[in-house]
Amino acid sequence: MNVQPLPETVEATRSDLVGRLRTNRLVVFGLSVSLVIVLAGIFAPLIVPYPEDAGGAAHPRETLLVPSSQHWFGTDQLGRDVFSRVVYGARVSPMIAFLVLLIACLVGVPLGLAAGYFGGPIDEVIMRVTDVFLAFPALLLALALASVLPPTIGSTTIAIAVTWWPWYTRLIRGQAASVTGRPFVEGARASGVSHARILFRHVLPNSLTPLIVQVSLDVSAVILTVSALSFLGLGAQDPTPEWGLMVNQGQQYFPGQWWLVTFPGLAILITAVAFNLMGDGLRDVFDPKMVRRRGALGG
Amino acid sequence: MSAEPRLAIEGLQIRIGGRQVVDLAYLRLGPGEIVGLAGESGSGKSMTAQAVLGLTKTIGAAVAGSVVFEGIELVGLDDAAMRDIRGRRIAMIFQSPISSLNPVFRVGDVFVRALRMHGAPSKSEAVERAKAALREVLLSPELLERYPSQLSGGQAQRVSIAMALALRSEVLLADEPTSALDVTVQAEILDLLRGLRDETGMSVLFISHDLAVIAELCERVAVMQRGQIVEEGIARDVLTTPTEDYTKELVASVPRIGGGAVA
Amino acid sequence: MTRFLIRRLALAVLVVVGVVILTFAIARLVPGDPAASWAGPRASREEIAQVREDLGLNLPLPAQIWRYFTGVLQGDWGTSIHTHRPVLSDIVNRVPPTIELVVAAIAIGLAFGIPLGLVSARWAGGIPDGLVRIVAVFAVSMPAFWLALILQIVFFQKLHLLPVAGQYDPNLDYTNPLMQYTRMPVVDSLITGNWAVFRSAASHLVLPALVIAAYPFGVVARMVRGSELDTLSEDHVKAVRALGFPERAVFGRFALKPALVPVISVIALVFAYSLVNTFLVEAIFDWPGLGSYAAASIGSLDTPAIIGVTLFVAIVYVLANLVVDIVQAWVDPRIRLT
Numbered sequence: 001m002n003v004q005p006l007p008e009t010v011e012a013t014r015s016d017l018v019g020r021l022r023t024n025r026l027v028v029f030g031l032s033v034s035l036v037i038v039l040a041g042i043f044a045p046l047i048v049p050y051p052e053d054a055g056g057a058a059h060p061r062e063t064l065l066v067p068s069s070q071h072w073f074g075t076d077q078l079g080r081d082v083f084s085r086v087v088y089g090a091r092v093s094p095m096i097a098f099l100v101l102l103i104a105c106l107v108g109v110p111l112g113l114a115a116g117y118f119g120g121p122i123d124e125v126i127m128r129v130t131d132v133f134l135a136f137p138a139l140l141l142a143l144a145l146a147s148v149l150p151p152t153i154g155s156t157t158i159a160i161a162v163t164w165w166p167w168y169t170r171l172i173r174g175q176a177a178s179v180t181g182r183p184f185v186e187g188a189r190a191s192g193v194s195h196a197r198i199l200f201r202h203v204l205p206n207s208l209t210p211l212i213v214q215v216s217l218d219v220s221a222v223i224l225t226v227s228a229l230s231f232l233g234l235g236a237q238d239p240t241p242e243w244g245l246m247v248n249q250g251q252q253y254f255p256g257q258w259w260l261v262t263f264p265g266l267a268i269l270i271t272a273v274a275f276n277l278m279g280d281g282l283r284d285v286f287d288p289k290m291v292r293r294r295g296a297l298g299g
Numbered sequence: 300m301s302a303e304p305r306l307a308i309e310g311l312q313i314r315i316g317g318r319q320v321v322d323l324a325y326l327r328l329g330p331g332e333i334v335g336l337a338g339e340s341g342s343g344k345s346m347t348a349q350a351v352l353g354l355t356k357t358i359g360a361a362v363a364g365s366v367v368f369e370g371i372e373l374v375g376l377d378d379a380a381m382r383d384i385r386g387r388r389i390a391m392i393f394q395s396p397i398s399s400l401n402p403v404f405r406v407g408d409v410f411v412r413a414l415r416m417h418g419a420p421s422k423s424e425a426v427e428r429a430k431a432a433l434r435e436v437l438l439s440p441e442l443l444e445r446y447p448s449q450l451s452g453g454q455a456q457r458v459s460i461a462m463a464l465a466l467r468s469e470v471l472l473a474d475e476p477t478s479a480l481d482v483t484v485q486a487e488i489l490d491l492l493r494g495l496r497d498e499t500g501m502s503v504l505f506i507s508h509d510l511a512v513i514a515e516l517c518e519r520v521a522v523m524q525r526g527q528i529v530e531e532g533i534a535r536d537v538l539t540t541p542t543e544d545y546t547k548e549l550v551a552s553v554p555r556i557g558g559g560a561v562a
Numbered sequence: 563m564t565r566f567l568i569r570r571l572a573l574a575v576l577v578v579v580g581v582v583i584l585t586f587a588i589a590r591l592v593p594g595d596p597a598a599s600w601a602g603p604r605a606s607r608e609e610i611a612q613v614r615e616d617l618g619l620n621l622p623l624p625a626q627i628w629r630y631f632t633g634v635l636q637g638d639w640g641t642s643i644h645t646h647r648p649v650l651s652d653i654v655n656r657v658p659p660t661i662e663l664v665v666a667a668i669a670i671g672l673a674f675g676i677p678l679g680l681v682s683a684r685w686a687g688g689i690p691d692g693l694v695r696i697v698a699v700f701a702v703s704m705p706a707f708w709l710a711l712i713l714q715i716v717f718f719q720k721l722h723l724l725p726v727a728g729q730y731d732p733n734l735d736y737t738n739p740l741m742q743y744t745r746m747p748v749v750d751s752l753i754t755g756n757w758a759v760f761r762s763a764a765s766h767l768v769l770p771a772l773v774i775a776a777y778p779f780g781v782v783a784r785m786v787r788g789s790e791l792d793t794l795s796e797d798h799v800k801a802v803r804a805l806g807f808p809e810r811a812v813f814g815r816f817a818l819k820p821a822l823v824p825v826i827s828v829i830a831l832v833f834a835y836s837l838v839n840t841f842l843v844e845a846i847f848d849w850p851g852l853g854s855y856a857a858a859s860i861g862s863l864d865t866p867a868i869i870g871v872t873l874f875v876a877i878v879y880v881l882a883n884l885v886v887d888i889v890q891a892w893v894d895p896r897i898r899l900t
Contacts (some may be wrong), residue, residue, distance in 0.1 A: 026695065128699030135883075137834035143841070144585070144872040147860050148592040148599060220703055228842055232706050232860050247708055249674045251846075255715045265708030272703030278697070352804055359796075378808075385806035398797040403820045403894050412804045446895040462805065 024284065029279020031286040037271050041090030053080035054088035054241045063256050074259040077249070082259060085241040086267050092242045094271065096157055103161035103217050108168030109211070113199055115169065116176025126169065133166040139225055146234040156235035160225055164218070169216055175207030208288050217279035222271040227268045243268045305330050305502050306389075306470055311374075313346055313355060321346050321526040328470065331500040333492070335517035335534060339508060344506045344525035348472040352379045353392060361495070367455070368470070385415040390463035394475040396455035400447035406458055407443030410465070417466055420560075423449035432465035433458070436491055453484035457479075460491060464499070471495075471503045477512060510553045514538050516560050522546050566891055566898045574884045581876045586630045589869045590619075599865045602643035639873065640866030644859065649870035653852060658745040659729060660844070660851030664836050666748075666771040671778025671832070676825075679786025684813065686791060694783060701780030707842040710773045714846065715768060724769050727848035730762040770847045774839055778832045785828055789821040796820075823894045830886040834879040
């Protein structure tokens with residue numbers, strides 16, 4: 001009889017992580033769909049039937065055609081193929097989202113590191129400013145900013161990035177503060193290791209995992225924000241094939257020419273779902289908390 | 300000599316996900332006896348105690364073998380009967396006293412509910428019994444109004460013991476009850492357990508990795524390693540002159556002041 | 563508890579001060595001429611100059627901030643370019659319908675989210691769990707404006723089941739005129755016993771509320787599931803099971819109450835998100851609330867109105883957070899005792 005000691009905790013080994021990732025079907029679905037969407041965006045010019053329709057083209061004799069074999073998603077009010085535009089849209093919103101998150105990290109992470117590591121007055125000032133930004137619901141602040149800026153993709157990006165950085169500052173600050181409190185950091189400082197070295201060699205790497213999880217969970221939220229701004233007329237302008245903008249433009253032909261609104265909106269939904277599932281999966285994989293017990297009930 | 304054992308565990312096997320974690324040949328607990336279950340972390344001591352009360356299903360463990368309590372076979376017992384035994388006849392206390400109490404309920408809420416569930420005729424009667432039990436463990440009855448976060452570790456553990464007392468349990472399974480407490484508080488809890496046994500004849504299965512505490516409190520001890528009992532007998536004998544190698548290692552690793560055997 | 567309250571209140575006040583200053587910054591520090599933006603696209607040069615005077619744009623920055631601050635406190639939040647009325651009074655007029663909508667939405671979200679989250683936790687890993695999780699993730703990923711349009715097609719166009727415009731049938735103003743107290747038709751008709759209006763108002767409320775409820779529902783269902791599962795693995799649950807409580811009491815009372823604590827904290831966030839979602843949805847349903855006012859202001863570049871709405875919603879959010887913190891501290895004593 002082979003009796004083994006009961007493990008006190010279930011430490012996740014590398015193969016465990018991959019194993020867990022593979023077994024969660026929803027997550028696999030999310031990951032693959034996200035990948036398909038990103039690839040579709042990248043290879044859009046090669047795969048769509050009417051690439052010029054995603055730009056300034058107009059076909060006045062083919063306006064508002066019902067979906068058919070020639071135009072899978074029909075055509076819009078300018079005769080442009082909706083399918084082509086929707087696929088090209090996969091370049092716009094996700095790309096804006098990635099840019100936004102990149103900027104938010106570039107601004108928020110260093111601020112969070114500084115606040116958590118140095119503490120004291122630096123921490124106070126940074127956190128108070130962060131608190132004020134966080135006092136605004138995200139979409140609201142982005143809306144206010146975007147409405148005073150000229151309506152372009154750039155403005156959208158900046159507006160949302162300005163709204164988003166505080167979340168990462170707060171997240172990183174917590175991590176940095178707890179890592180800084182550990183004895184080995186004190187020891188390093190005592191032996192004269194420079195602040196920069198400690199920050200980049202020790203504090204930052206230990207704070208990265210929750211950041212990665214949070215960023216991946218945020219992708220879908222940013223995409224929804226981008227499309228909301230465009231829907232209100234604040235972001236991308238015609239002829240840019242941004243999904244939210246397309247829904248806005250299609251509103252006046254609704255519900256007669258339902259395809260103008262349905263397909264771009266569906267694209268937003270599916271993209272958001274895919275990235276959400278992916279983010280969920282990453283969180284489950286990296287979450288240091290114990291793996292949840294199956295059917296945690298007893299008799 | 301010993302009469303019929305109150306609790307008799309025989310051939311207990313616990314598997315988790317295909318892995319065998321406990322393979323216990325036999326363990327007996329007589330009326331009014333305090334028996335120690337010693338061993339390192341992961342030896343299966345907690346699992347054994349939880350299996351007695353059927354608490355291992357939540358982690359998907361498969362239990363086979365026999366656990367007989369006062370003539371009742373506990374392994375495979377139906378839910379309703381098991382719930383009747385839990386608390387009322389066999390009680391269990393755990394290692395982290397404050398975490399074992401529900402943080403968003405007042406101490407009295409859970410206490411009184413438990414008494415009502417196990418047969419107290421009315422709420423006021425249950426409250427009276429709870430207060431009396433608290434006084435028995437040398438706590439002020441007004442602690443019923445407090446939240447667990449307002450108690451010290453020692454107080455919280457006494458509350459759990461008071462519940463066993465109020466429910467008039469015949470067996471107490473104590474899973475590392477003093478490991479999270481200061482040494483002085485620890486001594487008080489041990490005194491309390493001894494006093495309870497003397498007054499009510501409660502049997503105690505005292506699980507711990509701390510041999511010194513076991514030596515102080517228990518009459519008999521069983522040593523567990525990797526889910527199996529490697530040595531068992533009168534505490535004094537086993538701990539001063541161990542026969543098995545593993546027991547010898549354990550005993551040798553206990554720090555002593557000025558050398559000499561564990562008292 | 564009082565010390566906690568005072569601390570939280572003071573913090574809230576500080577944050578509101580910060581919010582006002584940040585709003586000021588957005589209003590003023592924009593590319594171009596803030597006076598022109600405040601006066602509107604159709605303003606003449608004289609009007610713009612007048613605005614510049616009124617706003618004190620020629621004054622040093624601290625003085626500007628002070629003037630803005632005192633203006634806000636006195637209720638002068640600017641004049642809407644579109645309606646030519648004080649922004650604050652516009653906002654106050656438009657708030658009741660939005661409250662009606664958001665409260666209904668959150669109620670629906672909680673009413674479905676909590677039970678389904680518990681179902682998910684109870685059968686974690688099984689089919690009910692999978693189904694609820696899929697629905698929840700779709701709910702959370704839903705573009706509100708799109709859902710609004712789709713529901714309109716389905717329920718109005720195709721099924722002719724539910725109305726899609728306004729708060730209630732305007733004809734009823736002639737046949738069963740409504741006494742207005744709260745200016746929320748559903749509430750007012752209920753308290754005055756005006757059943758014709760109540761039925762109409764309730765049926766008009768359904769679709770917009772469902773749209774706004776999607777996000778709260780998804781968030782709450784997911785949170786309840788996670789929180790309940792986490793709580794079930796805690797020591798005190800094991801202890802209460804060992805006392806002999808039946809599983810439904812363990813699951814539904816002893817694990818549920820601590821599990822709901824983090825859910826409470828998320829309600830403020832969900833409330834604010836829903837409030838802002840009304841900007842996207844009200845216009846589609848012809849709902850005369852703050853959301854359609856905000857959307858219209860954005861469309862007509864009505865800067866004073868946009869800034870006013872922003873300030874208003876932000877302050878509401880601060881208050882919502884304060885309320886939620888207090889409720890949380892009341893439910894979970896660990897919070898107020900640390």
